[in-house]
Amino acid sequence: MRLSRSRVALRAALLAAGGGFMLWRAAEARRAARALEGGEAALASRMALVWALVGALALLTAAAAALALRPRRRQKSLRLDDLPGARGGGPRPQ
Secondary structure, three states: OOOOHHHHHHHHHHHHHHHHHHHHHHHHHHHHHOOOOHHHHHHHHHHHHHHHHHHHHHHHHHHHHHHOOOOOOOOOOOOHHHOOOOOOOOOOOO
16 A cells, blocks of 8 residues: 555654654653662663663654655566566576
8 A cells, every 4th residue: 555745754753753752751761760779770771771762663663754755766567578488478497
């Protein structure tokens, strides 16, 4: 299914905003974890790491969606007549 350019742009913008928010949230959680002690600090630090990874993945996905917006040259579509061994398409490989 093909998406329109505006939908892909919206998807990229929302992913970038969500990724930025998750990275900000991870930084805030990391700062808050420094004030805690023991198991609470370890849990808060791990949660911050997970949020940072989710944010980075969202930003990477947003970049991939933005790259999909680049104009590309149309390629010739594959036809069965182009394949060797097809009816009337040339000699069969052995």
